[in-house]
Amino acid sequence: MIIIPAVDMIDGAPVRLYQGDYDKKEVVAESVMDTLRAFQDAGAEYVHMVDLDGARSGKKENARLITAAAGNLKIPVEAGGGIRTFEDIRYYIENGVSRVILGTAAVNDEQLLKRALERYGEKIAVAMDCRDGYVQTAGWLQTSACYYLDFAAKMEELGVRNLIFTDISRDGTLSGPNFAMLNDLKLHCGCDITASGGIHDLQDVRKLAAMDLYGAIIGKALYTGDIDLGEAIAAGREI
Numbered sequence: 001m002i003i004i005p006a007v008d009m010i011d012g013a014p015v016r017l018y019q020g021d022y023d024k025k026e027v028v029a030e031s032v033m034d035t036l037r038a039f040q041d042a043g044a045e046y047v048h049m050v051d052l053d054g055a056r057s058g059k060k061e062n063a064r065l066i067t068a069a070a071g072n073l074k075i076p077v078e079a080g081g082g083i084r085t086f087e088d089i090r091y092y093i094e095n096g097v098s099r100v101i102l103g104t105a106a107v108n109d110e111q112l113l114k115r116a117l118e119r120y121g122e123k124i125a126v127a128m129d130c131r132d133g134y135v136q137t138a139g140w141l142q143t144s145a146c147y148y149l150d151f152a153a154k155m156e157e158l159g160v161r162n163l164i165f166t167d168i169s170r171d172g173t174l175s176g177p178n179f180a181m182l183n184d185l186k187l188h189c190g191c192d193i194t195a196s197g198g199i200h201d202l203q204d205v206r207k208l209a210a211m212d213l214y215g216a217i218i219g220k221a222l223y224t225g226d227i228d229l230g231e232a233i234a235a236g237r238e239i
Contacts, residue, residue, distance in 0.1 A: 055104075
């Protein structure tokens, strides 16, 4: 299982939210690029960047930082947040982003998703950010009518290969991921699944790896020191 360290951005700064609440923002480092380079130096094989301003506004608010990372790091970058048009997708991929993550657009614009998959294939991932089992949109501020298992089945049918699952109630809490929902997702869907939200310690990492998931995105626990990135990478490879 691959470990993917996360940098979420607001106003160009690396931040963490608590349960997706923009009013509970904590700046966790001085520099986005310095943080990403530290992850790279620690052995990360991929990094995860989220434009939280963009997720809320629907525009590429922190695009400069994302494309700078894609152009300067030696490891691949996946990016999400506010990517709502085909032009946005093309912009990021043409500027070096290895995987573009669609969230709101995947829920609200099936034709866009189909077009993106047809053109870019496995460079497109879909984020399933869930609250009480239902997929959220617009920076986790709106609830869709999509139940997560039904949504996952639809995404697989359309040809999505990579799903990123977050239980918003766990995100930023260090309370552990929602293993039950992840297990149900694994049973009902053949996509590569990346777990995100709440990962607290190496025991969480090992338990996720034992579920044969594709990846685990770790954010807050890296900034608090609860998880050492190198140790997490090793734990992800144990099984």
